[in-house]
Amino acid sequence: MSKIRSFKGGMHPEYDGKELTDSCCVIEAPLLEKYYVVLAENAGRPPKPCVAAGDKVRKYQLIAEADGFVSADLHAPTSGTVEGIVDVPGPMGGSVQAVVIVSDGNDHGSAPFDCWEKWQEKSGAELLERIRKAGIVGMGGAAFPSHVKLAVPPGKKVDTLIINGAECEPYLTADHRLMAEYPQKVITGAAVMGKLLDVSNIIIGVEDNKPDAVAALEMASAGTSVRVQLLEVRYPQGAEKQLIYAVTGRSVPPGGLPFDAGCVVQNAGSAAAVSDAVLQGIPLIERIVTVSGEAVRSPGNFKLRIGTPVIEAVKLAGGITEEPGKLILGGPMMGFAQRSFDVPIAKNTSGILLLPPKAALNFSSSPCIRCGRCVEVCPMKLMPCLLCASIEGGRFDLALKDHVMDCLECGACAYVCPSRRPLVQQFRRAKSELRKKR
Amino acid sequence: MLEKMSDNIPDEIKLPTGSKLVLSSSPHVSASESLRKIMLKVIAALLPAVVAGVWLFGFRALAVIAVTVISCVGAEALWCRLVKKSVSGAVGDFSAVVTGVILALNLPAAVPFYVPVIGAFLAIWLGKQLFGGLGSNPFNPAVVARVGLLIALPAAMTIWSPPRGMDKNYPQAETFFGSAMMKKVNAGELDGITCATPLGLMTDTRKILQTEGDRHQAAAARHNFDKVNSPELLKKYFWGIRPGCIGETCVPALLLGLGILLIFRLVNWRVPLAFAGSVFLLSGIVNFFFPGVTPPPLFHLLTGGLLIGAIFMATDMVTSPVTNTGCLIFGIGCGIITTVIRIWGNYPEGVSFAILLMNALVPLIDRLCVRSVFGSRAQNREQLR
Numbered sequence: 069m070s071k072i073r074s075f076k077g078g079m080h081p082e083y084d085g086k087e088l089t090d091s092c093c094v095i096e097a098p099l100l101e102k103y104y105v106v107l108a109e110n111a112g113r114p115p116k117p118c119v120a121a122g123d124k125v126r127k128y129q130l131i132a133e134a135d136g137f138v139s140a141d142l143h144a145p146t147s148g149t150v151e152g153i154v155d156v157p158g159p160m161g162g163s164v165q166a167v168v169i170v171s172d173g174n175d176h177g178s179a180p181f182d183c184w185e186k187w188q189e190k191s192g193a194e195l196l197e198r199i200r201k202a203g204i205v206g207m208g209g210a211a212f213p214s215h216v217k218l219a220v221p222p223g224k225k226v227d228t229l230i231i232n233g234a235e236c237e238p239y240l241t242a243d244h245r246l247m248a249e250y251p252q253k254v255i256t257g258a259a260v261m262g263k264l265l266d267v268s269n270i271i272i273g274v275e276d277n278k279p280d281a282v283a284a285l286e287m288a289s290a291g292t293s294v295r296v297q298l299l300e301v302r303y304p305q306g307a308e309k310q311l312i313y314a315v316t317g318r319s320v321p322p323g324g325l326p327f328d329a330g331c332v333v334q335n336a337g338s339a340a341a342v343s344d345a346v347l348q349g350i351p352l353i354e355r356i357v358t359v360s361g362e363a364v365r366s367p368g369n370f371k372l373r374i375g376t377p378v379i380e381a382v383k384l385a386g387g388i389t390e391e392p393g394k395l396i397l398g399g400p401m402m403g404f405a406q407r408s409f410d411v412p413i414a415k416n417t418s419g420i421l422l423l424p425p426k427a428a429l430n431f432s433s434s435p436c437i438r439c440g441r442c443v444e445v446c447p448m449k450l451m452p453c454l455l456c457a458s459i460e461g462g463r464f465d466l467a468l469k470d471h472v473m474d475c476l477e478c479g480a481c482a483y484v485c486p487s488r489r490p491l492v493q494q495f496r497r498a499k500s501e502l503r504k505k506r
Numbered sequence: 507m508l509e510k511m512s513d514n515i516p517d518e519i520k521l522p523t524g525s526k527l528v529l530s531s532s533p534h535v536s537a538s539e540s541l542r543k544i545m546l547k548v549i550a551a552l553l554p555a556v557v558a559g560v561w562l563f564g565f566r567a568l569a570v571i572a573v574t575v576i577s578c579v580g581a582e583a584l585w586c587r588l589v590k591k592s593v594s595g596a597v598g599d600f601s602a603v604v605t606g607v608i609l610a611l612n613l614p615a616a617v618p619f620y621v622p623v624i625g626a627f628l629a630i631w632l633g634k635q636l637f638g639g640l641g642s643n644p645f646n647p648a649v650v651a652r653v654g655l656l657i658a659l660p661a662a663m664t665i666w667s668p669p670r671g672m673d674k675n676y677p678q679a680e681t682f683f684g685s686a687m688m689k690k691v692n693a694g695e696l697d698g699i700t701c702a703t704p705l706g707l708m709t710d711t712r713k714i715l716q717t718e719g720d721r722h723q724a725a726a727a728r729h730n731f732d733k734v735n736s737p738e739l740l741k742k743y744f745w746g747i748r749p750g751c752i753g754e755t756c757v758p759a760l761l762l763g764l765g766i767l768l769i770f771r772l773v774n775w776r777v778p779l780a781f782a783g784s785v786f787l788l789s790g791i792v793n794f795f796f797p798g799v800t801p802p803p804l805f806h807l808l809t810g811g812l813l814i815g816a817i818f819m820a821t822d823m824v825t826s827p828v829t830n831t832g833c834l835i836f837g838i839g840c841g842i843i844t845t846v847i848r849i850w851g852n853y854p855e856g857v858s859f860a861i862l863l864m865n866a867l868v869p870l871i872d873r874l875c876v877r878s879v880f881g882s883r884a885q886n887r888e889q890l891r
Contacts, residue, residue, distance in 0.1 A: 082537055238535065309881060319881035365519070379521065387519030391526045400534040409524050421534075425526055429536045434599075435641030437541065440774065440828040448880040453828060454872060471879040479533030486539040487641075493531035 072276055074300035075310035079445045079480050081303060085239035085400075086277065088360045092368040094245050097384055099175055103145045103375030104156050104166040104412040105131065112138040112205075112213050117167055121152040127177025128351055131167050134200070140213040140415075141203035143351040144169055145373035147176040157411040159397050160404055166412060169375070181349035187260055195264040195346065202345035203352050203415075207337035208232055208243070208306065209402070211416035214338050217326075218264060224327040228269040230315050231258045233285075233336040234299055234306030236275060237399025240419045242356040243336045245369045247274065247281035250340055251288035257339030258294045260346050265332055270294045272336070273315050277301045303401065304478040308333050310447050322474045337418070357413060359385040361422040363392040372413055379409040381420050393425025401479040434487035442481035442491065448474050452481035452491050459498045464505075467498045475499070541640075544772060545600035551766035552607045552818065558746055558756035562669035563615035567752045571610040573619050577626030578606030585635045601640050605629050608648040608818055611753025612811065612858075613655075616667040616700070621659060625651040645865045646825045653858045666749035668701050677738045681707060681730070682749065703749045704734045704809040708801055709854035715798060716850075728798050735801045743808040754814040764817045773821035776830055780837025781816035781844075782807060788845040800849045812844065815857035825865045832868075832875040839864045 108114040115132035119125060125144040132142040151168040158164035181198060184190055190198075200215035220226050231254065235243040247254055254272065262270040272289075274282050276298050285296045297315050299305050309320045311333060318329040326333050334342075341352045353374055360367035365386035372381060378395065382388065396403040397417050413420070442452035450471055458466040475495045482491040560568045582602040586593040596602075609625050632654070633647030634640065656663050673679070673691065680688045682701045690699055702710075711730040714723055742748060746756030753760075767773045790803035806812065820826060820840050827836050840860045847856025 081535065083535075313880075319883075321881045322879050324881070363522075382522060383519060388522045389520070392522055393526050394528055394530075394534055395522075395524070396534055400532075402532050403534065404532070405527070405529045405534065407524070407527055407529055409522055422522065423534065425528075427535070428528060429530070429534050430528075431530065434541055435639065437544070437641045437823050438826075438828055439544070439772075439823045443828045443877075449877045450879060451828060451872075451876060454876075470876060474879050477532070483533050483535065484537050484539070486537070486541055486544055488536060488540075490531060492533065496531060 072298045072300050073314045074302050074305065075313045075447055077445055077447045077449065077480075078302045078304060078310070079484055080301055081238050081483065083238070085360060086241055086244075088239065088367040089358050089369055090241040090244055090278075092241070092245070094249055094356050094369045094371050095384070096371045097373070097376065097380075099146060099171055099173065100373070100376060100380055101171055102151070103169045103171070103373055104154075104377060105142055105145065105169065105375035106156065106159065106164055106166045106412055106414050107132055107142065107153075108158065108164040112140065112211075112216070114165070115139050115142050117153055119150045119167065121150055123150045124148075125150060125169060127175055128180050128353065129177065130180075131169075134213075138213060138216050140205050140211075141201060141351065142167070142374075143203055143353050144177070145353045145375050146171045147174050148172040157406065157408045159406075159411055159414045159417060166375070179349035180351065181345065183349045184346050187346045188263065192264045192266065195260055198345055199264075199342055201351070202341065204338055204341045204345060205352070205415045206335050207341065207355060207416055208335035208418060209416060211414065214334060214342070217332060217334065218261060220265065220327060220332070226265055226327060226330055226332055227267050228271065228316055228331045229258065229262050229265055229267050230311060230331055230333045231270070231272040231336055231339050232306050232308075232311055232333055233272050233274040233278075233281070234311060235278070236301075236303045236305040236307075237401055237403075237419070238303075239360045239421055240358045240399050241360075242358045242369055242418050244278045244281050246340055246356050247278065247336055248284050251281070251284035253340035253343040254285065254336050255288045255292060255294050256347065257342035258334075259292055260342050261332070261334060261339065262293060267332075268293060271297050271315050273297050273299050273305075273311050275299045275301045275305055303480060304447055304476065307447060307476050307478055309476075322471060352415060355413075355415060355417070357381060357417055358419040360419065361392065361424075362427055363388050363390050363422040363424045365389050374415055375412050377410055377412050378406070378420055381413070382409065382422065388422060390424050392422035394421075394423040394428035396421040396423065401483065402477065429488065431490040431493070432488045434489070436487055436489060439486060441484040441486070445480040445484050447478060447480065448476060450475060452495075455498075456489060456491050456494050459494045464498055464501055468502055472498045473502065541599045541601075545604050547770045547772055548604050548767070549600065549607060551763040551770070551772070552604070552611070552753075554759040554762040554766075555611055555753040555756065555814065556607065558759035559611060559615075559752035562671075562746050562755060563667065563752055564670070566667075567615040570613055570615060570617060570619070570622055570752060571607065574610035574613065574622035574626060575603055575606035577623045578602045578609065578630055581626045581630035582635075585631060589635075591639075596639065599640065602630060605634070605647045609651050611814060611818075612648065612652045612751050614663065614666055614750075615752050616665040618662050621655060621662050624659075625655050628654040641824055643824060644868070645862055646819055646822045649819050649858050649861050649865070653862060656858070664706075666701055666703055666706075668699060668749055669747055669755065671742075671747040672701070672749070676747075677736060677742070678733050681733055701749050703854070704739070704743065704805070705848070705854040707734050708805070708809075712799065712849070731798070731801045735805045740804060740808060748809070750809075751811060751814075754811040757808060757813060760813045760817055767817070767821070772823075773817075774826070774830065774833040776833040777821045777826055777837045778816040780834050781820050781840045782812060784838045784841025785812055785845050788842060789849070792845075792849055806845070806848065810848070810855045811857045815844075815861060816840070819857075820861050820864070825868060827868055827871045827875065829872070829875040829877065832871045835871050835875070836864050836868065839867065
């Protein structure tokens with residue numbers, strides 16, 4: 069095994085909360101009465117629903133069709149009746165539309181696609197089409213449709229596929245458990261995408277705090293072209309540009325895409341979904357979610373159908389020990405705070421965190437003392453303290469010149485800030501203001 | 507392989523209502539470090555110098571430190587009261603205490619008590635609050651006060667009393683005490699004894715040399731450099747047994763403080779290293795080529811306020827650059843200005859002036875050292891081929 073690699077900058081949180089769930093085996097959730105499958109995912113256009121109230125649906129049936137290329141299909145999580153299309157609290161905030169499916173309790177449905185046990189004989193185009201039809205998206209972050217990331221634009225040369233198993237976010241262990249318990253799926257998915265892209269370098273990047281996952285992957289990858297790369301435990305190791313740098317030593321230019329560094333990056337969860345789509349012929353309708361946080365009675369990892377309301381997941385985890393001060397979908401560094409426990413999970417919901425009021429960060433307006441910690445940790449080599457001063461002074465032009473648009477919003481700067489300044493919030497504000505002016 | 511739904515879930519589970527949910531932008535967790543903790547750690551780093559100062563200069567030094575700190579906190583509280591800001595918020599971050607301790611360590615132990623009171627207002631009001639309070643001040647408040655006092659009350663600021671261990675047996679005692687004081691020292695009288703500092707003696711000497719007096723005077727003066735620079739004396743300087751400000755003399759205490767600051771990661775090591783290093787190097791070069799102009803570099807390192815300035819004053823987070831390169835430039839700039847003032851200036855000491863001048867340049871240095879964003883250097887072209 070080669071040596072442990074990393075990007076430059078970043079930090080490791082004082083408490084990463086992984087110990088709460090990193091040895092909790094994945095528990096399959098029982099069937100629910102109702103699922104709320106959210107139409108609008110974060111990145112890309114929302115798919116158009118192709119079912120109406122009263123329709124009977126079978127498990128895996130297409131319920132919403134991709135609207136254009138940068139959009140992903142949605143499938144029924146179980147068999148039952150469509151109750152209607154209603155507004156629900158969105159996982160990314162606001163109010164979004166969701167298809168409500170009332171389960172008939174049978175969970176009937178057969179694989180809608182052929183099982184390709186000999187996928188090696190299929191062409192790249194066929195494999196890409198299968199991934200598109202299975203509605204697979206980036207399951208680690210922005211839910212960007214996988215087939216878009218796998219379609220190399222003309223003129224770009226890709227020689228490396230990186231599977232993101234870093235899982236650098238505190239508390240989250242969903243990918244960790246996936247890789248430890250289903251390493252074969254991740255390896256197969258990686259190999260399928262490697263074949264599709266026609267690349268010889270297929271590398272799974274895993275942080276050094278998941279020895280069981282690494283061992284499982286090493287064993288499963290023996291004899292394949294897939295290789296495991298250990299990464300330093302350092303946040304944000306799993307950010308796309310940082311991961312590419314850590315694994316290959318190449319850097320994606322500002323405003324560029326992984327293609328510009330000859331790479332394609334896919335999440336480990338997405339790789340497992342690709343394996344299911346190709347070998348079993350089933351679309352993406354469930355995922356592993358970490359339910360954790362100090363306010364949860366028995367934190368764990370659960371296999372949940374897409375559309376499961378958060379409150380049901382909390383029930384699975386034994387309820388709460390105290391009324392949480394924050395509900396977060398995703399990790400505590402980049403996840404989204406929620407206002408209601410009725411919010412359903414989506415394809416990119418990697419974690420459900422319930423933090424007690426004391427543990428949840430409260431921003432204050434203490435002055436910046438220019439300690440420079442934010443500068444030290446910024447993985448994009450920005451100067452957060454100076455950017456924040458420019459933005460507070462209304463100088464968006466200066467912020468633009470200082471590359472605010474390249475901010476990942478990883479939150480490392482705000483995490484280390486001794487004055488608890490809302491740095492990321494200011495950068496988000498500046499980015500949206502600057503986008504408006506364009 | 508899969509565990510089915512376990513039966514261990516109790517019948518009655520407590521479910522959240524969402525009544526206490528707070529919405530905010532990510533991140534949702536933070537490090538435990540806070541402004542108050544940082545200030546308390548800086549105070550801890552200052553403690554060795556405080557203890558050494560009180561040991562060397564006696565109860566009087568402790569009184570000066572107490573008056574300065576109380577005045578600084580008082581000035582901060584009074585300002586907040588006047589401008590209707592939260593008094594407990596501003597005083598509670600302990601930044602005024604830090605300013606107070608640093609200012610006190612930069613005063614002679616024999617200073618009249620009205621001096622630190624005036625200094626406190628110079629530091630907190632002029633140096634900090636007039637610019638908008640903590641974080642907004644371009645100049646280090648303690649240095650503003652020290653320079654202000656030095657210019658406004660030069661006589662009161664230069665009454666040097668001998669530290670513990672500096673008596674008639676001190677090497678070159680007569681050079682430091684002067685003939686009139688020496689008589690008192692020999693007689694064992696203790697009241698009102700004053701003496702010259704090594705830097706002061708050095709400055710007097712080089713002024714004589716630079717005004718091209720007669721040859722005899724020049725030769726005697728040149729001899730003086732050797733007198734204040736004997737190995738025996740350098741050893742005394744190192745342990746802090748020399749006249750000077752309360753906290754500036756004891757080198758081991760200052761180095762211990764630096765160690766604490768570095769362990770807590772409160773200063774960028776580049777600032778003290780570049781500052782002291784460039785003074786050492788420059789004075790070494792001048793001494794090598796023009797041996798009669800200035801004493802050797804070790805003398806510069808161990809006398810005056812160079813170390814306290816480089817360790818505690820130039821490293822102030824608010825008034826030093828945020829990048830590593832910036833810190834190097836800042837430290838070297840401080841070192842050059844200090845050396846130039848010490849060798850050619852009218853004042854014996856240049857550390858405070860150097861820090862103030864470089865403080866003024868910090869916004870420019872920060873602009874100059876904006877890092878190139880990740881990936882902006884086209885380094886991957888080659889690798890791709």
